[in-house]
Amino acid sequence: MFEVYNIAIIPLILGLVELFKRAGVSNRFSPFIAVILGVLAGIFYITTDIKQGIIIGLMLGLSASGLYSGSKNFMQGSGK
Helix, strand or coil: CCCHHHHHHHHHHHHHHHHHHHCCCCHHHHHHHHHHHHHHHHHHHHCCCHHHHHHHHHHHHHHHHHHHHHHHHHHHHHCC
């Protein structure tokens, strides 16, 4: 079952995506990597029910990519 403290996985996904980027993966693949990592975390860490794990994982991965995109846009906008 999904608990509120499992939201802490989102920064972990962000960190792992950053590791992929530093390893040479193109920035345009970052959202896909975040979603894949989120789905894997949802299935293998949060719940063993495949359907529920996919839904929760999609939420986590999309939240991570949105958090990255939103903070990036904010930092670029505040520099002007």
